[in-house]
Amino acid sequence: AQSVSQHNHHVILSEAASLELGCNYSYGGTVNLFWYVQYPGQHLQLLLKYFSGDPLVKGIKGFEAEFIKSKFSFNLRKPSVQWSDTAEYFCAVGGATNKLIFGTGTLLAVQP
């Protein structure tokens, strides 16, 4: 079955700290992987996506994620977070089934 696991439910960082949010998935075929972000009071928006090719994917606002097939992982990273990165982050997995399954989300609070 298609599933996604996000290990960190709530992360608190100081500005300029590095960020890594874990995401592991379960899917039996070729995967499409996504990270979405939801800023307070706003809609979900796409941060980055992986379909194929270079496993290191760069997204908006300095975020990147690395697809490691052997570990079934797609962790999100940012070298130096800002207060404006405070948001909820969702990992999602899709594939040939046309359905997109989301993880439970990680709430990131960045303290100035």
Place this chain on the structure above:
Amino acid sequence: SQTIHQWPATLVQPVGSPLSLECTVEGTSNPNLYWYRQAAGRGLQLLFYSVGIGQISSEVPQNLSASRPQDRQFILSSKKLLLSDSGFYLCAWSRRSGVGTGELFFGEGSRLTVL
């Protein structure tokens, strides 16, 4: 450009009453359509998705149903609401592609409170 509209934005309904949430996409054709429920700490739960008119896949057994009467219209319904149906419902669409699930674009959401 493509837009997605979802209504009503807020709904307060008594237990046992019917429900109809509507979602319409403009500016594209043959989209994949989705209904999710978002709850704090539980992420987005996929309820239904559709790859074409009249084609509905249900992900979670529940008190809700979905219909797609037109290509760009997706409706979430219930005949009798339960307290547990309260939540935030999101409609989304994606383009058809040959590489599987594409990027989803979300509506504004509908907040349902069942009393």
